[in-house]
Amino acid sequence: xxxxxxxxxxxxxxxxxxxxxxxxxxxxxxxxxxxxxxxxxxxxxxxxxxxxxxxxxxxxxxxxxxxxxxxxxxxxxxxxxxxxxxxxxxxxxxxxxxxxxxxxxxxxxxxxxxxxxxxxxxxxxxxxxxxxxxxxxxxxxxxxx
Amino acid sequence: xxxxxxxxxxxxxxxxxxxxxxxxxxxxxxxxxxxxxxxxxxxxxxxxxxxxxxxxxxxxxxxxxxxxxxxxxxxxxxxxxxxxxxxxxxxxxxxxxxxxxxxxxxxxxxxxxxxxxxxxxxxxxxxxxxxxxxxxxxxxxxxxxxxxxxxxxxxxxxxxxxxxxxxxxxxxxxxxxxxxxxxxxxxxxxxxxxxxxxxxxxxxxxxxxxxxxxxxxxxxxxxxxxxxxxxxxxxxxxxxxxxxxxxxxxxxxxxxxxxxxxxxxxxxxxxxxxxxxxxxxxxxxxxxxxxxxxxxxxxxxxxxxxxxxxxxxxxxxxxxxxxxxxxxxxxxxxxxxxxxx
Numbered sequence: 001x002x003x004x005x006x007x008x009x010x011x012x013x014x015x016x017x018x019x020x021x022x023x024x025x026x027x028x029x030x031x032x033x034x035x036x037x038x039x040x041x042x043x044x045x046x047x048x049x050x051x052x053x054x055x056x057x058x059x060x061x062x063x064x065x066x067x068x069x070x071x072x073x074x075x076x077x078x079x080x081x082x083x084x085x086x087x088x089x090x091x092x093x094x095x096x097x098x099x100x101x102x103x104x105x106x107x108x109x110x111x112x113x114x115x116x117x118x119x120x121x122x123x124x125x126x127x128x129x130x131x132x133x134x135x136x137x138x139x140x141x142x143x144x145x
Numbered sequence: 146x147x148x149x150x151x152x153x154x155x156x157x158x159x160x161x162x163x164x165x166x167x168x169x170x171x172x173x174x175x176x177x178x179x180x181x182x183x184x185x186x187x188x189x190x191x192x193x194x195x196x197x198x199x200x201x202x203x204x205x206x207x208x209x210x211x212x213x214x215x216x217x218x219x220x221x222x223x224x225x226x227x228x229x230x231x232x233x234x235x236x237x238x239x240x241x242x243x244x245x246x247x248x249x250x251x252x253x254x255x256x257x258x259x260x261x262x263x264x265x266x267x268x269x270x271x272x273x274x275x276x277x278x279x280x281x282x283x284x285x286x287x288x289x290x291x292x293x294x295x296x297x298x299x300x301x302x303x304x305x306x307x308x309x310x311x312x313x314x315x316x317x318x319x320x321x322x323x324x325x326x327x328x329x330x331x332x333x334x335x336x337x338x339x340x341x342x343x344x345x346x347x348x349x350x351x352x353x354x355x356x357x358x359x360x361x362x363x364x365x366x367x368x369x370x371x372x373x374x375x376x377x378x379x380x381x382x383x384x385x386x387x388x389x390x391x392x393x394x395x396x397x398x399x400x401x402x403x404x405x406x407x408x409x410x411x412x413x414x415x416x417x418x419x420x421x422x423x424x425x426x427x428x429x430x431x432x433x434x435x436x437x438x439x440x441x442x443x444x445x446x447x448x449x450x451x452x453x454x455x456x457x458x459x460x461x462x463x464x465x466x467x468x469x470x471x472x473x474x475x476x477x478x479x480x481x482x483x484x485x486x
Contacts, residue, residue: 011227041228042279042308042334046167046400046435085336086271086278086311087226093336124276 003101007035007094009087009121012067015106019136021070023104024078033077035098038063039090040082088124095131103129108138146452147424149185150252150261152192152245153177159234160267166230167400167435168267168280176264176431179441183449183456190258194245196237197288201247204291205284205316207275214277225277239267239282246289249428250385259424260451262390262444268432270310270389271335279308279335286389286430287316293385294322301383302326303374303417305366305410306391306432307401309338313389314352319345324353324381326374328366330394330401331356340474341481350482353377355474359402362465363409366394369471370416373478378420385428386421388414392434392443396462400435404465407442408457414450427451 008023010016020036027034044059060082071078079098083090095103107122122135155173162169180186202211215236217223222231242265249261269286271279290300302317304310304327314337317323329338344352355369392410394403418427429447434440442458449456 039336040334041226042400043166043228045334083336084333086334089311089336 001101003030003032005033005035005098005100006102006104007037007091007098007100009091009105010036010038010063010067011087012062013106013108015108015136015138017067017070018140019104019106020068022136022142024070024073024076025142027076032101033079034071035079035081035094035100036068036071037081037083037090037094038067039085039087041086045084087121088128091121091125092129095129100131103131103133104136105133106136106138146188146449146454148190148258149188149448149452150192150249150258151180151189151264151448152194152249152261153264154194154238154241154245154266155264157194157241158238158266159232160238161232161234162230168433171437172266172434172440173264175437175441176444179443179445180448182441182458183445185445185448188452189448192245192249192252192261192263194241195248196240197243197247201288201292202243202283204295205274205287210275214282228279229277229281231282235267235282242266242269243283243285243288246285246428246430247292250289250293253425253428256425260418260427260429262429262448262451264431264444266431268391269312269430270304270306270391270432271308271312273312273315281312284312284316286387287313289428289430290317290323290387294320298384299382300324301378301381301386301420302389303386304329304389304391304432305394305413306389307394307398307403308334308391308433309354310389311335311337314338314342317348318352319347321348321351324351324378324383326353326378328355328357328369330359330403333401340477343478343481350377351381353478355471357403358467358470360404360465361467361470362462363405363412364461364463365465365468365471366405366409367412367416368468369474370413372471373475382422383420384422385426386417388417388427388429389432390429390447391432392440395434395436395439395443397436397439398434400433404462406459406462407439407446408459408461410443411446411450411455411457412461414447418451
């Protein structure tokens with residue numbers, strides 16, 4: 001089995017940045033491509049007033065410059081995607097579209113909802129994805145570094 | 146005009162999302178103003194709402210979700226996701242909203258009116274069995290449909306909110322007692338709603354999605370009802386019609402890019418209400434709609450049409466792009482069903 005692409009959910013939270021960094025490390029070791037995906041929610045569209053998710057200027061800027069800074073590493077191939085939708089739907093869709101070998105998501109993104117794990121993005125993705133899923137716990141520190 | 150029951154949670158609305166959030170207190174005021182502008186205030190039958198019971202909610206939502214959501218909100222609330230804030234008053238407001246829909250059904254059964262409109266918030270159609278999202282906490286229309294289905298009714302839900310009602314679709318995906326029909330912008334939040342999503346093994350064909358491209362006008366929505374949904378609805382033979390009446394497909398809405406007018410909502414209402422087998426079997430639930438003036442005009446046109454009166458403060462729209470999207474959706478749906486549509 002060879003993992004050629006890894007999709008990662010990115011929402012700007014610390015947990016998602018950790019998940020992305022973990023995925024980049026893995027991709028470097030496997031010579032895989034990282035596909036970083038941000039789902040554009042209702043309020044981001046409202047704030048931007050733009051028609052197309054790809055043109056959502058504020059989110060695009062943050063996504064490119066801050067949330068995905070770790071992708072600037074030239075030794076790892078990467079793709080950055082903004083898609084309208086809920087995080088679960090967008091992640092599952094990207095996993096299928098890019099035919100990825102692995103989905104990586106943080107256990108806790110933006111929004112407090114810690115006690116309702118059943119409804120969390122990570123749990124929903126793990127339940128519905130037909131590919132391997134890695135969930136990076138909140139507060140995870142890679143001690144190998 | 147025939148008697149339309151009108152319920153609102155405005156007097157018990159403590160779901161304070163702040164004035165900067167598009168799904169805000171002021172929407173219910175815009176609804177009331179729109180009804181006044183349409184000359185409907187005195188013609189409506191006021192509805193006394195109530196709280197939904199836990200058992201009524203549990204017909205739709207996972208008990209674990211309900212328990213956790215109530216605890217989370219009663220502890221002060223917070224954001225369920227970046228779109229969906231809650232505050233301490235959100236739980237009771239959500240219970241009132243779900244209960245006001247149920248009260249409308251009860252009132253229609255008593256013969257108090259020929260149709261009902263409930264101005265409720267937070268909206269509901271994105272809420273799944275286990276998760277609030279997209280401004281929604283409890284799925285109001287699904288709670289009404291589930292209560293009716295539990296009593297042996299066959300329920301049609303037509304969802305013309307500009308966003309796909311992923312929660313409602315998910316809840317009734319495999320339920321042969323409920324037919325779900327949605328028109329919505331595509332691509333757009335929440336990312337579900339493909340024409341090929343046609344229902345589960347126990348309810349094949351009982352999920353009808355017609356995705357519409359940005360800029361499309363009201364004629365395309367009417368064509369979606371006439372050319373795709375009508376035949377399915379007639380075969381299903383609903384005994385009740387519930388409408389997820391979002392008004393964010395209006396051309397002035399800031400959250401999406403369809404180009405409908407208040408006149409289109411009048412025509413759609415007339416078309417959809419006609420699927421009810423008898424008077425007194427139609428309830429429209431407020432979902433989205435975030436431009437206050439457009440919301441008021443559109444609700445006025447909708448409620449007037451529920452009462453059998455045509456009030457179009459804006460003419461119907463036509464000629465927008467994507468008219469072919471209806472035929473495309475029909476083909477994708479047929480392919481998904483293996484020619485059994």
